[in-house]
Amino acid sequence: MNDTPFLSAQEIDVLKRTLLKQFTEDEQESFIRQCQRTLLDPFSKQIFATRRWQKDKQGNKTPTLTTVTSIMGLTAIAVRTGHYDGCVITWAGKDGVWKDEWLEDEYPVAAKCVLYHKERSHPEVGIARWEGYVGRAQDYNTKRWEVTDFWARLPDFMIGKCAKAQALRGAFPDQCSNLYISEELQGGISEADEMDDVAKISKNREKEEELLKAAASKGVKVVENKSTGKRPTPAEAAAPAEPPKPVAAAPPEAPAAQEPPDDLDMGEPPSEGPPAESAKPWQYHVITGLKNPKFNGRTVGDLSVAELQAVESQWLPKVRAVWDTVNSLQKADAEAFEAAIAYSKMEKPW
Numbered sequence: 001m002n003d004t005p006f007l008s009a010q011e012i013d014v015l016k017r018t019l020l021k022q023f024t025e026d027e028q029e030s031f032i033r034q035c036q037r038t039l040l041d042p043f044s045k046q047i048f049a050t051r052r053w054q055k056d057k058q059g060n061k062t063p064t065l066t067t068v069t070s071i072m073g074l075t076a077i078a079v080r081t082g083h084y085d086g087c088v089i090t091w092a093g094k095d096g097v098w099k100d101e102w103l104e105d106e107y108p109v110a111a112k113c114v115l116y117h118k119e120r121s122h123p124e125v126g127i128a129r130w131e132g133y134v135g136r137a138q139d140y141n142t143k144r145w146e147v148t149d150f151w152a153r154l155p156d157f158m159i160g161k162c163a164k165a166q167a168l169r170g171a172f173p174d175q176c177s178n179l180y181i182s183e184e185l186q187g188g189i190s191e192a193d194e195m196d197d198v199a200k201i202s203k204n205r206e207k208e209e210e211l212l213k214a215a216a217s218k219g220v221k222v223v224e225n226k227s228t229g230k231r232p233t234p235a236e237a238a239a240p241a242e243p244p245k246p247v248a249a250a251p252p253e254a255p256a257a258q259e260p261p262d263d264l265d266m267g268e269p270p271s272e273g274p275p276a277e278s279a280k281p282w283q284y285h286v287i288t289g290l291k292n293p294k295f296n297g298r299t300v301g302d303l304s305v306a307e308l309q310a311v312e313s314q315w316l317p318k319v320r321a322v323w324d325t326v327n328s329l330q331k332a333d334a335e336a337f338e339a340a341i342a343y344s345k346m347e348k349p350w
Contacts, residue, residue: 006036015042020049027065034067038077038179046073052185053327061327069179071161074168077175085116087167089160102156107134107147111159115167126166130155133162135186138291143314148186158183282339289330290315300336305344311337 007015012032019042020028031042031049040047051063078084090098091108102108113126135148135158151158161183169176283301290296292315295307303311319326319334326334 006039007032011043019043023049023065030065031067034179038069038073038175039080040069040073040077046070046076047179050185059324066185067179068182068185071164071181071183074165074176074179074181077179078168078172081172081175083118083172085118087113087115087164089113089164091156091160107155108159111156111163113160113163113167115164115171117171120171124167124171126163126168126170128159128162128166130159133159133184133187135183151186282336282343285332285336287333287336289327289333300340303340308337308341308344312341 015032016028020031023031027049034040035042035047038047042048047067047069050066050068052066053061054064055061075084089111090100091102091111092098093104093106093109098112107130110127110129112128115124115126117124134155135151136145137148138144139146161181165181165184169179283299285300287295287298287300290311295303295311316334316337319330323331
């Protein structure tokens with residue numbers, strides 16, 4: 001009997017330093033165990049790790065490791081058992097009639113996979129409904145969720161794979177449990193379900209830090225809360241405890257005017273002209289939750305007043321209406337947008 005592990009110690013080390021570097025140590029070990037158990041190669045993308053949001057009993061969402069494979073990977077696992085005996089896939093429309101081939105112009109309502117196991121007297125049946133699995137993406141021109149390209153061009157193929165994946169897990173639970181194909185994970189309209197949010201947030205913060213360092217090197221003052229040593233949140237920056245007062249407003253003989261709150265400190269104004277340039281934390285926030293290509297990847301500080309007005313009237317109301325269900329990237333964008341909008345509406349003393 002060959003006791004050599006599927007992945008060598010060197011391969012595991014490379015895997016942890018590259019493809020799994022954004023995951024925790026426990027998550028890395030869990031994924032590697034799945035690779036060893038299924039004999040699927042992560043370096044050739046037969047199997048890979050991602051995160052999906054899951055709700056607890058209190059309704060809070062947490063990113064949870066999900067192991068993803070392809071339909072060929074799942075089938076290969078079943079074939080290696082020696083008990084896989086093929087399958088038959090059929091499709092049905094609204095009339096409920098199952099067909100061996102789908103030649104209609106409209107999408108099938110469901111797909112059914114009848115899968116045979118050599119050691120069982122009854123086949124395993126998996127049924128996937130179109131509405132439960134179809135992948136959708138938001139069209140920012142029409143403001144509607146539209147069927148994605150592959151699902152629109154190959155509807156029978158995509159939904160058929162979802163039905164077969166169900167049947168494979170049912171027929172071979174020991175070998176295929178907790179393994180999902182990517183097509184099964186595309187059914188939610190939340191784009192956060194398909195991305196590694198933790199990696200996105202980390203990358204976002206790294207870019208923000210680079211921008212902040214660049215600003216500091218140019219002499220731009222980046223405001224921090226001196227009592228805590230931390231930059232204020234966008235909400236704190238947008239809602240100061242007391243608005244700043246121009247120095248000129250103080251009587252000549254009166255004591256110096258009270259210093260404005262740290263989170264709105266504009267720096268010492270020169271003897272003539274507007275106050276010195278100062279940076280707010282939200283100015284360097286990189287937009288990642290709003291997927292419109294006109295905004296995505298830009299910093300909030302680069303947006304014009306007209307663009308902020310468009311965000312305020314179109315995007316923010318929708319996000320706030322479903323605040324408990326939006327992802328962390330969208331929430332971070334919303335808070336930065338609101339801080340920028342509030343700042344743009346402030347009455348300037350210069």
